[in-house]
Amino acid sequence: MQNNLSLSIDIGGTSAKYAYVTADGRLTGKNSFSTSGLKNLDEFYQQLLPVIDEGFACGAVNVGLSCPGFIHSDGLCMGGVENLPYLKGVDIPGFLRQRNPSLKVSIMNDGTAAALGEYWLGSGRGSRVLLCITLGTGIGSALILDGRPYPGSHFQSGEIGYSDYSSSEEYLEIDYSTLGILRRASALTGSQLDGFSFIQRIRDNDPCCLQLLEDWTAKLGRVLANNILMLDPDRVVIGGGISKQSDILIPLLEKQTNRQLPPQYRQLAEIVPARLANDAALFGAVKPFYETGADT
Numbered sequence: 001m002q003n004n005l006s007l008s009i010d011i012g013g014t015s016a017k018y019a020y021v022t023a024d025g026r027l028t029g030k031n032s033f034s035t036s037g038l039k040n041l042d043e044f045y046q047q048l049l050p051v052i053d054e055g056f057a058c059g060a061v062n063v064g065l066s067c068p069g070f071i072h073s074d075g076l077c078m079g080g081v082e083n084l085p086y087l088k089g090v091d092i093p094g095f096l097r098q099r100n101p102s103l104k105v106s107i108m109n110d111g112t113a114a115a116l117g118e119y120w121l122g123s124g125r126g127s128r129v130l131l132c133i134t135l136g137t138g139i140g141s142a143l144i145l146d147g148r149p150y151p152g153s154h155f156q157s158g159e160i161g162y163s164d165y166s167s168s169e170e171y172l173e174i175d176y177s178t179l180g181i182l183r184r185a186s187a188l189t190g191s192q193l194d195g196f197s198f199i200q201r202i203r204d205n206d207p208c209c210l211q212l213l214e215d216w217t218a219k220l221g222r223v224l225a226n227n228i229l230m231l232d233p234d235r236v237v238i239g240g241g242i243s244k245q246s247d248i249l250i251p252l253l254e255k256q257t258n259r260q261l262p263p264q265y266r267q268l269a270e271i272v273p274a275r276l277a278n279d280a281a282l283f284g285a286v287k288p289f290y291e292t293g294a295d296t
Contacts, residue, residue: 006062006286007055009048010110011035013068013083018051019282020060023290025121027279029058041086045095052096052103062104064285065092066113070156075107078155106288110281111140111158112149114274117284118237119144122275127235131227132274133160133220135240139173143231163223176219178242185212199245213252221256228261228269239274246273 008027009018012035019030033047052063067087069080075093093105108116115132118124124132130144139161143150150157161173174180178195185201186193188208193201201209224236242249250273258266274280 004061004289005059006064006289007052007060008064008066008282008286009051010066010113010281010285011068011084012110016047017278017282018055019279020055020058021064021283021286025283027282030279030282035084038084038086041090044084044086049099052100056100056103061102062106062286062289063096064113064287064289065105065107066110066281066285067092067107068110070154071107071109071112072155073151075105077107080156080159104289106285108149108285109142109158112142112151113281113284114140114239114276115142115144115237115280115284116149116287117276117280117282118239118274119147119284120287121283122280123237123272124235127233129231129233130235130237131231131233131269132237132239133224134274135178135220135238135242137177137179139177141227143233160223160227172219172223176216178240181212181216185209188212195241199248202248213248217249217252217256221253222260224253224257224269224271225260225265228257228265233269236269236271237274238271239277239280241278243273244277249273 006021007018008021009016014036015032015034017032020028033051038044067077068084070078072078076091077087079088081087093107096103096105111134114134115130118132119127119130124130124144128146132142134140140158141160142158163172165171175184182193182195182198185198198209202213250271254271257271276283
């Protein structure tokens with residue numbers, strides 16, 4: 001295992017978080033820069049490069065990047081970055097290596113990075129077949145097999161949010177992501193609800209929000225059941241901000257998932273909340289360096 005300090009950067013459509021990560025899983029110096037409103041790749045690099053330079057000056061010799069979209073094994077972002085369209089077709093690791101040849105750089109999909117972080121240091125530790133589902137603005141997922149992310153034949157695995165696709169306006173995450181549920185709750189109640197107020201209404205036994213929660217977990221339970229039948233995971237980790245409300249969400253998901261499984265499949269996969277919260281991708285993005293130390 002390498003003892004080198006790594007700089008980890010989790011790129012999102014609103015902001016990019018970054019921090020230093022050590023081989024024993026310590027995270028320090030957490031900070032962020034804005035990506036909202038950036039118009040092109042040059043503006044993005046104007047935000048990114050000072051962070052890289054500062055990290056190099058502080059002793060980081062590895063840079064791990066977590067990014068939305070479909071990431072090819074050679075580091076090329078092939079698409080799926082609607083909130084950061086200027087990254088499509090861009091090889092960020094190649095650009096950074098060209099600029100600083102001594103820098104080791106890795107990049108992976110953000111959902112994969114979060115799953116790998118949970119496998120390394122979170123709720124997925126010790127799992128052989130780990131399925132991670134992230135509920136947020138969209139619905140992301142990733143599969144970890146014996147400690148390795150499964151990319152798929154075209155590096156597009158894990159796009160579970162597109163389940164039940166009928167059109168560009170009708171697929172799973174439109175209505176059943178956390179954002180989708182909050183939008184529906186706001187329309188039904190006539191109040192603009194965020195996650196906190198939605199959960200509070202559930203705790204207060206608001207019938208409208210309770211019914212939405214039942215519908216939400218039934219739909220997600222169906223998706224989990226289908227994936228359990230296909231993949232036979234030993235653990236399913238549920239991430240995203242809503243996972244902090246695990247006392248409400250997890251028991252319902254377990255109930256709805258097992259209800260929609262044949263008896264011999266029930267209770268085989270443990271359904272647990274994520275432990276690393278919003279730091280999971282920061283840990284996962286740099287884990288490859290602490291396996292081989294190799295450039296990826």
